[in-house]
Amino acid sequence: MTDEFDGMYETFKALVETFTPAESVKRLEQLGISADIVERIRERHEQQTVRIREMEEPHAVILGNRDTWYTGPQAKDKCWPRIVNLLREDGWPQEPAISSLDDSSTRIVSLLNHPREKAFSTRGLVVGYVQSGKTTNFTSVVAKAADRGYKLFIVLAGIHNGLRRQTQARLIQQLVEQNPTMWHQLTGLDKDFTPSENPASFFGKSNRTHVLCVVKKNATVLRKLARWLGKASDYLQDCPALIIDDEADQATVATKSINPLILSIMGALPKSAYLGYTASPFANLLIDPSAEDLYPKDFIVNLPKPAGHFGTEVLFGRYALDGEDPEQVDDGHDMIRSVPEDDVNCVRPKSKADVDGFEPIITETLRQAVEYFWLVTAARHVRATGNPHNTMLIHTSVNTSVHNSFSRPLKELRDRSADALGDPDFIARLRDLWERETARVSAEDFGEKTVEFERLLPELPGVLANCRVIMDNSSSEDRLDYENGPVVAIAVGGNTLSRGLTLEGLSVSYFVRAVSAYDTLLQMGRWFGFRNGYADLPRIWMTDELAEWFRHLATVETEMRKDIDIYMTEDETPLTFAVRLRTHPALRVTAAAKMRDAVRASAAYGGQRVQTHYFHTNAEWLKVNLGAARTLVSASATHALRTDDRSADGRFIFRDVPYDLVIDFLSTYRFHEKAPENEAELVIDYIRKRVDTAGSLRRWNVAIVGNPIGVEQRNLTFAAGVTVGRITRARIAVDNPPADFADIKTLMSRRDAAIDLLGDTAKLPEDAIKAERQRQLPDTGLLVLYPIDKESVPTPSKKLREALNAEEHVIGVGLVFPEARGADSTVANYIRADLSRIQIEDEDYSMLDGEGA
Numbered sequence: 135m136t137d138e139f140d141g142m143y144e145t146f147k148a149l150v151e152t153f154t155p156a157e158s159v160k161r162l163e164q165l166g167i168s169a170d171i172v173e174r175i176r177e178r179h180e181q182q183t184v185r186i187r188e189m190e191e192p193h194a195v196i197l198g199n200r201d202t203w204y205t206g207p208q209a210k211d212k213c214w215p216r217i218v219n220l221l222r223e224d225g226w227p228q229e230p231a232i233s234s235l236d237d238s239s240t241r242i243v244s245l246l247n248h249p250r251e252k253a254f255s256t257r258g259l260v261v262g263y264v265q266s267g268k269t270t271n272f273t274s275v276v277a278k279a280a281d282r283g284y285k286l287f288i289v290l291a292g293i294h295n296g297l298r299r300q301t302q303a304r305l306i307q308q309l310v311e312q313n314p315t316m317w318h319q320l321t322g323l324d325k326d327f328t329p330s331e332n333p334a335s336f337f338g339k340s341n342r343t344h345v346l347c348v349v350k351k352n353a354t355v356l357r358k359l360a361r362w363l364g365k366a367s368d369y370l371q372d373c374p375a376l377i378i379d380d381e382a383d384q385a386t387v388a389t390k391s392i393n394p395l396i397l398s399i400m401g402a403l404p405k406s407a408y409l410g411y412t413a414s415p416f417a418n419l420l421i422d423p424s425a426e427d428l429y430p431k432d433f434i435v436n437l438p439k440p441a442g443h444f445g446t447e448v449l450f451g452r453y454a455l456d457g458e459d460p461e462q463v464d465d466g467h468d469m470i471r472s473v474p475e476d477d478v479n480c481v482r483p484k485s486k487a488d489v490d491g492f493e494p495i496i497t498e499t500l501r502q503a504v505e506y507f508w509l510v511t512a513a514r515h516v517r518a519t520g521n522p523h524n525t526m527l528i529h530t531s532v533n534t535s536v537h538n539s540f541s542r543p544l545k546e547l548r549d550r551s552a553d554a555l556g557d558p559d560f561i562a563r564l565r566d567l568w569e570r571e572t573a574r575v576s577a578e579d580f581g582e583k584t585v586e587f588e589r590l591l592p593e594l595p596g597v598l599a600n601c602r603v604i605m606d607n608s609s610s611e612d613r614l615d616y617e618n619g620p621v622v623a624i625a626v627g628g629n630t631l632s633r634g635l636t637l638e639g640l641s642v643s644y645f646v647r648a649v650s651a652y653d654t655l656l657q658m659g660r661w662f663g664f665r666n667g668y669a670d671l672p673r674i675w676m677t678d679e680l681a682e683w684f685r686h687l688a689t690v691e692t693e694m695r696k697d698i699d700i701y702m703t704e705d706e707t708p709l710t711f712a713v714r715l716r717t718h719p720a721l722r723v724t725a726a727a728k729m730r731d732a733v734r735a736s737a738a739y740g741g742q743r744v745q746t747h748y749f750h751t752n753a754e755w756l757k758v759n760l761g762a763a764r765t766l767v768s769a770s771a772t773h774a775l776r777t778d779d780r781s782a783d784g785r786f787i788f789r790d791v792p793y794d795l796v797i798d799f800l801s802t803y804r805f806h807e808k809a810p811e812n813e814a815e816l817v818i819d820y821i822r823k824r825v826d827t828a829g830s831l832r833r834w835n836v837a838i839v840g841n842p843i844g845v846e847q848r849n850l851t852f853a854a855g856v857t858v859g860r861i862t863r864a865r866i867a868v869d870n871p872p873a874d875f876a877d878i879k880t881l882m883s884r885r886d887a888a889i890d891l892l893g894d895t896a897k898l899p900e901d902a903i904k905a906e907r908q909r910q911l912p913d914t915g916l917l918v919l920y921p922i923d924k925e926s927v928p929t930p931s932k933k934l935r936e937a938l939n940a941e942e943h944v945i946g947v948g949l950v951f952p953e954a955r956g957a958d959s960t961v962a963n964y965i966r967a968d969l970s971r972i973q974i975e976d977e978d979y980s981m982l983d984g985e986g987a
Contacts, residue, residue, distance in 0.1 A: 364402055521638055526642040
């Protein structure tokens, strides 16, 4: 009986190649298979689909109950097994790398339509990380879809020839060359789409080959493709097509030429699935979902971060999200080097008028960055592991003439340095640079061993001799090429280097490019990715402002991905959820045209913590806050119904303080203008609305969190009888600290957020503290004052911190709001897609219209 069942189940799996699972079951019944065996086959298939749907990773948000027809690879598959073999040859371990890729690509294919359905038009989005293997993921999806009967594969590979060629090369290597008789290519390494005669011949029933087309998102090219497909319309009725949109936030969204052409190509394909891939989905998530557009209405998949991936948070750290313990949020690695603002005008024109005749100056920081790159390359030669290529990126402008102006000074620097290798002073300078850098980042923390300077010194003549200076832009003929042996290159460029293109062996970046949007900023980060064998060596030179923007962006990214994961568990669909994107006073979320359908989101303070971490350091500004805090404490001591004096612990709690005293304080206290979530008017407005509409927040507990009283010089007095010791909050360390600014990153701990709760709350997690607050104090707000010592020298273990060095003692503020009940007011510091019209039933794109770039 078991043998008969196993045989019938194999028959069922073969039928699913041609028919949907439901139709395959009917076929078995028509063959006279017993009802018992058919039911067991149905149950086993359902078990397989449940396994796919309930995978721990990747998370997905899905519209409706999509039929999970694909349950994973089969023994007779041709394309996917060859990819696995290639990855193993490249050193990929089965666990977790290959298994994770297998799971994620299987989950994505399971969300596509069965290729034998009569008609479908699916729209999905896959959210990955910059330089995290998205190309390998979508190549795996293509392979599995091909193994199951999808025929036409159109890959939209960015807007530049470099990325299109790199993508074509990867697909040739991993798909075409592994099964050459199974594939026909409409494009080549050096050839974008060119129409051929008789397009119908590719799609007739007698032609069993898969058709691969890798094109730029370029109006001329896409128009040709659309017309060509139109000529084969009679043969496309039974042609399941998968459109992969790499860098799906670029050019696809809200562009007058590209967007309609993609839709017209989909319109020519009765059976098509559009699958966008991006690491910066900000624009995609702000498309109007009710329009006939490419909003991912059917599913959104959130890929897990691969092991060993260097992302925004790893390098720059981030700020604590609501509900997180700030002490558990990492500051990032000490790999960011500061470029003084005075240097910026030496490497980038002040304005467009200054572009003509611009001559860059090799500043001290740029020279250090270049010399460090040569040292890293020499050290990697000594280690002889990992990627054989070595690249440095210099990105200061999008202007091609500015790129070209770097050629002469960089080549002169290289040649002078090669001649100086016998100069003891030059060698001493290199030694000092290497020893300083290797001391700041421990190789052992990354499982590596420090390369001593004496060992890398003999490699330097060869490194300098082989180092090329390449201007890689839309007008240059000399491009980065990793196909002809190991490369040592300093690449100067702009847009051609900032989207999708992998800079192999990238170890050093010099980045001062002015940007204005999250997605542009994130995509500029070519330094993200994998650094096998040299994870301790990468360095980034950039301005302190840019570093702060990346830290903010790391917070936005983490919050966005958590939103997607939360929606997955709340039975939401892509048409009923809207990921909030935290805004920034100096940055747009994405290009203005892409945000035209966005609305301000309902981001209420209910259940949240708000805390200050940015401060001015001048005495005048800080004295205002000291005065505001003392006024609040004096008034609280007078009007509180009860005072808890815990001065032995450096703590006071004034209970049941009238809300108008808190509003008076917030009206006087100065929040830093770079912290939009701390905008006083928004907080005050929220409190007043909640008092008026819900009757809550009328009473507040005001707490002070300091240290026990010590020597008089270490204390701070708020009011008569209210004195505590000052606490230490060191600032984030930067090489060139900006005047009158400090970012302490961490202010409020989990324990502090529970200071006014009764009982032992020290070990409670965040969710339990929220629940306990809801039980004990459902209508009472908490305001915590922190007296921060103006010196605040960090402990030696805090390597990424430095003394606060403010001119006056600092008052930090934390606010804890109880969960809202019923009507709640909102704060407009997030944006999201506008879902109001949905009805649910039971950057520089000038090259888009030409064929260049």
